Amino acid sequence: MKKDIHPEYHEITVTMTDGTEFKTRSTLKGETLRLDIDPKSHPAWTGQHRLIDTGGQIAKFNKRFAAFGLK
Structure with a gap:
């Protein structure tokens, strides 16, 4: 891959509507993703x-x- 053209790929926490959480990797800016619908x-x-x-x-x-x- 070329350097400095790809977004940072890091671990985030996804929070479901019932409060359960799991970890995944994403290019999303931030550390958490809160779902409204799952x-x-x-x-x-x-x-x-x-x-x-x-x-x-x-x-x-x-x-x-x-x-x-x-x-």
């Missing part, structure tokens, strides 16, 4: 539909369109 919570793997509102997007939508009578 195989333990995603409907494709669990078979259950569940709304996940991480950034308040659902509340923002409901507030914006409350005048239309949508719930």
